[in-house]
Amino acid sequence: MSYIENQHNNEECLQYVDTPLGTKVVDMIKEFASLSTILRIFGAATVIAAMSLFLMQSWDMGDDINRYFLLLGQTLLLSVGGFGLSFILKENKGARVFFGLGLLSVTVNMTTLGAILYSTLSFGGTATGIPEFAQWSASGIGSVIPAIGASIIMLPIVFFSFMIFARNSAKLLSVLFLVSNALLLIPLRDSILVSMVVIIGVFMPIVVLAKNMQKDRLLRTFEGYFAMMTVFVPSVIIIVRNVWFYQVDEILRATLALTAYVALRFMTKALDKNEEKSDMRYLWDFISLILAVFVALPIFQMLNGLSSLAFAYSLPAFMFLFLNMDIAKRSNSSAYAIIGALTLMGVHIFLLINVPSFLSAIFTIAAGAVLLKQGVALKEKSIFVFGVIMVVVGIIFQIYRIVAVVDVSAWMSLAIIGAFTIVLASVTERYGAIAKVKFTKWTESVF
Numbered sequence: 001m002s003y004i005e006n007q008h009n010n011e012e013c014l015q016y017v018d019t020p021l022g023t024k025v026v027d028m029i030k031e032f033a034s035l036s037t038i039l040r041i042f043g044a045a046t047v048i049a050a051m052s053l054f055l056m057q058s059w060d061m062g063d064d065i066n067r068y069f070l071l072l073g074q075t076l077l078l079s080v081g082g083f084g085l086s087f088i089l090k091e092n093k094g095a096r097v098f099f100g101l102g103l104l105s106v107t108v109n110m111t112t113l114g115a116i117l118y119s120t121l122s123f124g125g126t127a128t129g130i131p132e133f134a135q136w137s138a139s140g141i142g143s144v145i146p147a148i149g150a151s152i153i154m155l156p157i158v159f160f161s162f163m164i165f166a167r168n169s170a171k172l173l174s175v176l177f178l179v180s181n182a183l184l185l186i187p188l189r190d191s192i193l194v195s196m197v198v199i200i201g202v203f204m205p206i207v208v209l210a211k212n213m214q215k216d217r218l219l220r221t222f223e224g225y226f227a228m229m230t231v232f233v234p235s236v237i238i239i240v241r242n243v244w245f246y247q248v249d250e251i252l253r254a255t256l257a258l259t260a261y262v263a264l265r266f267m268t269k270a271l272d273k274n275e276e277k278s279d280m281r282y283l284w285d286f287i288s289l290i291l292a293v294f295v296a297l298p299i300f301q302m303l304n305g306l307s308s309l310a311f312a313y314s315l316p317a318f319m320f321l322f323l324n325m326d327i328a329k330r331s332n333s334s335a336y337a338i339i340g341a342l343t344l345m346g347v348h349i350f351l352l353i354n355v356p357s358f359l360s361a362i363f364t365i366a367a368g369a370v371l372l373k374q375g376v377a378l379k380e381k382s383i384f385v386f387g388v389i390m391v392v393v394g395i396i397f398q399i400y401r402i403v404a405v406v407d408v409s410a411w412m413s414l415a416i417i418g419a420f421t422i423v424l425a426s427v428t429e430r431y432g433a434i435a436k437v438k439f440t441k442w443t444e445s446v447f
Contacts, residue, residue, distance in 0.1 A: 064136045065144070067112075071105075072109055072154075075106055078101050078105055079098070079102045079160075081098040082095045082098030083095075099160070099161040099165070103161050104230065106154050106177075106181065107184070110234065111184050111234075113151065114186070115136035117144060118187040120138055158177055158178060159171075166216065166219055168218055169212055169218070172212060176205045177231050180235060183197050189246050191246075191248065191249045191252040194238065194252060198239060198255055198259055201235035202232065205228075205232065206263070206266045250298035251302065254298035254299050258295050260291050261292065261295060264287060265288065265330070267284065268330060282331075285327055285331045285333070288323075292323035292327070296323075299315060308357075308359065310351060310359040310363055313347050313348075314351065314367070317347040318344065321341065322340075324336045328378065334378060334383075337380060337383060338382055341374070344386075345367070345371070349393065352364055361394045361395075364394035364397070365395065368391035368393075370387070371383050371386050371387030372388065374387075
């Protein structure tokens with residue numbers, strides 16, 4: 001009933017809702033609603049094509065600054081179309097299409113302006129085969145200033161567009177959107193600096209929006225999700241631009257994988273509680289596991305050339321473990337935690353065998369201690385046992401290394417081993433039973 005009232009407000013149709021004819025009426029209304037959606041999309045595409053042709057008639061005249069002003073004009077025309085539909089025809093759905101395209105057009109403008117700025121103020125990064133459509137230039141920084149000044153007209157467009165999509169969070173979304181787009185203007189292409197920019201452009205909005213989604217229900221609608229998505233479009237453009245046009249090293253690869261992991265984590269937390277066990281949720285958790293691998297591998301490749309093999313093997317394994325622990329907590333599945341623990345144990349056992357050193361043993365003992373703690377926290381016996389194995393193996397290896405390094409005679413080695421065995425027997429006899437009882441009670445209370 002509310003569907004008919006909201007969509008058509010047709011009293012003649014409403015009187016038939018409670019009759020057998022009502023079903024046919026509702027079906028007809030839905031058909032017309034679907035038809036109107038198709039017509040709306042087609043109409044919007046036609047208008048955009050018409051505006052583009054109008055603007056591009058003089059595209060081959062003038063320099064790139066003039067072309068930027070033409071792009072800016074298209075953004076204005078899209079907004080005018082949205083205003084016209086909203087205030088003249090009172091058709092809000094079509095207006096949302098125009099305002100949504102206007103928001104994306106703002107990001108296109110900022111990308112173009114960023115390319116023009118980079119042509120005059122470039123720092124780092126080696127371009128490889130930039131196509132003609134992506135080549136923008138200016139004669140000097142002075143010629144760019146008017147374009148920057150003209151871009152101020154996009155501020156009210158951005159704010160009003162977010163008022164249409166999520167009015168309660170319009171100010172917050174406008175600020176996040178403008179900050180994210182401002183990152184496109186930074187004339188940097190160096191891998192490390194770009195990684196920092198991407199982290200800011202993704203992590204900062206995620207932290208802010210995750211908190212605000214709990215307060216504003218409009219952000220959990222289709223329009224709200226679209227509004228939030230536009231905030232991340234500039235970061236996606238920065239990533240694609242650097243991957244496509246510039247050299248990508250291990251730092252940027254690890255950053256991209258970690259950024260995708262965090263974005264996916266945000267998406268899974270935004271799901272309804274009813275969807276937590278859906279097939280899509282399982283798929284996203286599995287993709288998170290794959291992304292954790294792609295975070296660890298570039299870190300290993302980078303450390304392998306910069307530091308000792310102990311660091312190169314151990315630190316990526318720790319990173320993989322912590323990401324898997326995070327997946328396990330989100331999915332309520334200990335399988336991911338066990339995968340991370342097995343990987344950590346396997347890497348450190350391999351490290352002890354192939355790169356035997358004092359540092360390798362220390363990392364193995366430290367990794368075992370971490371697994372002991374995580375096993376208790378997750379109440380997972382297998383992870384706890386893995387931790388015990390690693391601690392014991394690390395200590396035995398360290399004792400072996402000490403005995404091998406210290407030059408002692410055979411009788412002295414036997415004397416040390418015998419004395420240690422006698423002391424161990426006395427301690428076991430005195431405290432063994434008590435320790436076993438306490439340990440059994442502790443494990444029962446924990447696991």
